[in-house]
Amino acid sequence: MGIGGHKLGLKFYGRVTELRNRLSRARFFRGHGVHSPFVYDVVRNVFMRDTLLPGDRALFRELLAAGVPERRAVQLQNLAIHCGYASFGLNRADAEFCIATRGLSRAETLALVGDAAAAGNTVAVMSPYDGRERRAMCLQIVAAHRSTTVDNRGYLLVFNNNLPKQHFRI
Numbered sequence: 229m230g231i232g233g234h235k236l237g238l239k240f241y242g243r244v245t246e247l248r249n250r251l252s253r254a255r256f257f258r259g260h261g262v263h264s265p266f267v268y269d270v271v272r273n274v275f276m277r278d279t280l281l282p283g284d285r286a287l288f289r290e291l292l293a294a295g296v297p298e299r300r301a302v303q304l305q306n307l308a309i310h311c312g313y314a315s316f317g318l319n320r321a322d323a324e325f326c327i328a329t330r331g332l333s334r335a336e337t338l339a340l341v342g343d344a345a346a347a348g349n350t351v352a353v354m355s356p357y358d359g360r361e362r363r364a365m366c367l368q369i370v371a372a373h374r375s376t377t378v379d380n381r382g383y384l385l386v387f388n389n390n391l392p393k394q395h396f397r398i
Contacts, residue, residue: 230379233249233318234255242304245297245346252266254292261385263289264376264391264394264396266376266391267376267378267394267396269310270307270310270378270396273275273291273306273310274303274306274307274310275303275380275398277302277303277306278299278302279302280302280305280306281305281306281308281309281310282309282329284309285305285347286316287301287304287305287308287316287325288301288302288304288305290316290318290343291304291305291318292308294318294329295329295355296329297382298380300354303380304327304352306382306384307325307352308325311319311325313325313350319331319336319340320340321339321340321343321344321347321351322347323347323349324349324387325349325350325351326340326344326349326350326351326352327350327351327354328340328341328351328352328353328354329354330354330355330362333335334362334365336341336362337365338365338369340369341353341369341373341386344368344388345373345386345388347376347388347390348387348388349388350385350386350387350389351385351386351388352383352384352386353366353369353383353387354382354383355383355385356381356383356384357381360365367377370383370384373386373393374393375389375390375391375393376391376392376393376394376395376396377393377395377396378396378398379395379396379397379398380398381398
């Protein structure tokens, strides 16, 4: 029994979970509390920008054609420019910056992340909260990864460089 004799339903627990999720992300809002200079730079120069940085726009066009929302496409294009990635690949691991779209299966996504980690490439896994299975897969990726990961609600960034093992929920 819950408050006032009414049963507490799943809506209540869902709202509590959502509140907890938002409160944990508020810590790193605008880069506050991020003690990694690299991630702080990414937050301030990539996530907080709503316009494209000067440079090549090929990734931006590809992402829009693949159905990625414009805001996320701008952020990923800015990340590619900010980090100096020379190549990108949608649903393939043979580029410096790999994007795993929602269309890949669980096995294909895990294989792409593994191949990119072996090659030292950065991966963006799109829609990490799109269903329970997708969320569990992204949690598995974060737990197994040995470097820095950044969860931006719209995508999970998996950096494969010399950064320490850290996970940021922004």
